[in-house]
Amino acid sequence: MIKVGYQADLVVFAPDTIADCGTFHNPLVGPTGIHHVLVNGQLTVHNGEYTGARAGRVIRPAARRVKIADVSAVHDIVSGS
Secondary structure (H helix, E strand, O other): OOOOOOOOEEEEEOOOOOEOOOOOOOOOOOOEOEEEEEEOOEEEEEOOEEOOOOOOOOOOOOOOOOOOOOOHHHHHHHHOO
């Protein structure tokens, strides 16, 4: 529901013209076909151009612990020890 006082992010785009223009060598190129973006009620993209508004915040995933396997047994098998 869109209502005054509610938090919402809205994107106005043209489905027939939207395309990702980023490449491996130039990943920061923005997409085409996105006309307007509102983040927390602030216009961040207007007529396809970034307005400079920074209305949101990055939500990062919780840090995950990486379990390192004990490979000593595999080393012994491979090396013949």
